[in-house]
Amino acid sequence: MSYQVLARKYRPSIFAELEGQEHVLRALINALELNRLHHAYLFAGTRGVGKTTIARILAKCLNCEVGITATPCGECATCQEIRQGRCVDLIEIDAASRTGVDDMRELLDNVQYMPTCSRFKIYLIDEVHMLSKSSFNAMLKTLEEPPEHVKFLFATTDPKKLPVTVLSRCLQFNLKNLSPERIVSYLEQLLPREEIKFETSALWQIGRAADGSMRDALSLTDQAISYSDNFLTGDAVQSMLGNIDQREVYELIDALIAEDGARLLAKIDEIAQFAPDYSGLLDDLLAVLHRIAVAHAVPEGIDNSQGDRELVLAVANSISREDGQLFYQIGLIGKRDLPLAPDPRSGFEMILLRMLAFTTTDGQSSAGSSGNTGGKVSGESPVASLLARIGDSEEEGRSADTPRAEPVSGPVTEDNDQGTSSQSSSFQSSSLQSSSLQVSSSPSNPESAVTRTPESVKTVEKPTSTDTGTVGETGLSENWVDILGKLNLSGVTQTLAANCTLSRCENGHYYLLLNEHHATLWNKTHETRISQALAILYGHEIGVSIEVGIIEAETPAELDRRQQQEIQAKAVKAIEEDRNIQELIQNFNGTIDRDSISPVPQTGDSQ
Structure with missing residues (x-):
């Protein structure tokens, strides 16, 4: 027998096999068990989350020879025909290729006839939002009052394009994207049945790349199996997807925390060897900064949906809240301006250098800091040590310790008589x-x-x-x-x-x-x-x-507050005892607004 791809081989045939979408399954199962059946159902969601699959299982439930049930037998002739795609009473239509009103009228002319051998005649229209306005108008009357033997099952990726007159005549079910954690869990159960060895890090990369779609995840898994010769490794999947390792993103953040400009630029140069999508890399950086902000606010709210919970918590303990928020805002604004940069790499570098320049940490101030681009005085960075611990043995040298700054050998600038220097606090x-x-x-x-x-x-x-x-x-x-x-x-x-x-x-x-x-x-x-x-x-x-x-x-x-109060009190007293002020008050029956009195620094001017 020829090979069957994973997405088709493991396509659910009953509700119990469906991964996720519990909110949809609960409503459908209860409706089937209570025999409270609507005549039109609309399933909306992104690609590969189970819209058409649920519609076909529902068709089995309605037409199974055992009776209307939430658990079709899968053995009767009707169930077999639906599974094989040759049931004459299940009319599947691709609305993207049959958008015209003539196609719809031809379809509706046959609605009045009874099903050939099943309980219901079921119309399954995929991508229903692609129908023309005339087609929707032609369908409205039939959709409002269809014959008792007819059921409509609609699937769409864009329900907003459907007329409200159609939406109001259907039961609507919005299918959710699947989390990477759920996709990884499913793949961990599926791959042993296929006798495929794998690394968990490889599955996490597939789970994130699938973007909520189980079908995409299975297709990527098929591709990865072929690419890696039946052994899914993290490096192989990363190379196949053209991804940058998440640890590279954390090392960029670690260099920012250490205020180490040299290490930051060296890491960008290392990443540039893979010809990355810098906009996507910036998205990854922003996603990590978002998780760090969540860890600052609610540490227990960080899940392991991306396989990096330990790293996120380590970084959150090494960076202040204000720096995390500042980096995120700079990155967000930089993403908007990235297309305007002379080239993507220089734009990405400038975004990170801006983060470095405006950090609130206590490195050198912006004035007079051109002579030092080194890091903080610190021991081993906890983020770097964690990256080294969880990385592969071949990559241990990539997570270097944060460099230690040399002691300041020159004298500290003394305060002068006229104010403070540019480096005073x-x-x-x-x-x-x-x-x-x-x-x-x-x-x-x-x-x-x-x-x-x-x-x-x-x-x-x-x-x-x-x-x-x-x-x-x-x-x-x-x-x-x-x-x-x-x-x-x-x-x-x-x-x-x-x-x-x-x-x-x-x-x-x-x-x-x-x-x-x-x-x-x-x-x-x-x-x-x-x-x-x-x-x-x-x-x-x-x-x-x-x-x-x-x-x-x-x-x-x-x-400092006490000194300011004493100075303010003396200023008020000086104003109140001033002879000119007293004369003005007497001549014009005035009063002194004490809140408007404020001392000013002496400028040496006799004004």
Whole structure:
């Protein structure tokens, strides 16, 4: 006997053999058992999900010689004829090739005649949305009041193209796409019966490539069996489909997390050897970033439908929420602009370089960072180690450890008298601005300007490597204010650090206490970033641990707020005591709006 393809060989013959579509099967089985049969059924869904298969099984259920049943015997003459496609009372029509009104009229002329040898005369019209408007109009009357011996079964991939007058006369069933997990489970049961060996990673690639269609999955499996000589391996299926290994996507993300531009470009160059579809590669990257965002919000909500749950959770623990959201938004906008790039690769590279440039992590700031493209100060990347562990032995060298940055050998830029340098942190900037402010008053009276240098803010010289051994003896909270002002932090990490105090320092390890009101800001990533910033400041690695609790000492954030309030109070007092302001109030019966008073940084101008 000639070979029969898997999609035909394993085509379901009864409802119990159908994979998925439980919501459709439940309604049909109950209707058959209760004998509540409609005269027209519409099955809608994408290709290969079972529309025509369900229609043929339903035809068996209606015409089986045993009687109307949800479990046709499959042995009677009618069941056999329907299975073999030669039942005269099951009229199958391809609407794509018979769209004209004349074809429809010819068909409807025979509706009035009784079935030849079955219980019902069944019209199965595939791709019914392809019929012309005239054909639909000719069918409406018959579809509304057909003879009792006639049933209509419609199948379509685009129900929106059907007239509402037709839709309202049918029972509609929308078939769902099958998940990759379900397709893989089905293939794992089917292949042993065919005596085919396989790797699970190969089935996952087929499951994703099938895009929800079981027929496509079986066709791809047939192709993969031939391609790989009866042994489905992940590499063979990947080569057959022309896919980029998902691990390559995770290595790109790992390079972004490490802020390692050299490794990022090297990985893109490696991927380019496979001549990938860069738009599809960007889609894969966005899909992974979406799963990472879900893992941040609801870790238990990550399933293994793509076989990468462990990797997703590992990456989610290595990247902050804001970076994940930023990367996704940049990628989404970049996908829109990708066709405008001079060539796809350069466009893809620019998207990833933009992610690298705008990351909220605490690498070098955008100003003055041209001299450094290296990675963070860190140990082995957990993502890279996981990729190395789950990869094949031939690919172990591909998941290299995140490179360790060299200590900063040059001096840290000192604060000048006029403000902050381009590399100072937002907290440092705020403190320096508050130390030299003037109050905007009457332009004609510069004597009303108020300046103040807060006594609580100390000017500390750049710490040497020996400072780490002395921090923590006395004045820990004051020391942390000084240290924080020199750390290159930003974003949420800066906010978190400003709401901490230094509780103790032991053996070169800093123990920070985080205000319990800001506990939601904490994750392991911030400890790593603070540790890296301290390593850059002191020239060697320093460990950081953050604990949550009640803080009695004043945090840097509270100190900053108190200083701002004191400056604001002095500004208000200066305005209220200004002689010109007092004269204006007396002469015009005016009042002072205190909320409109704000101190401004001193510019050296006597305006």
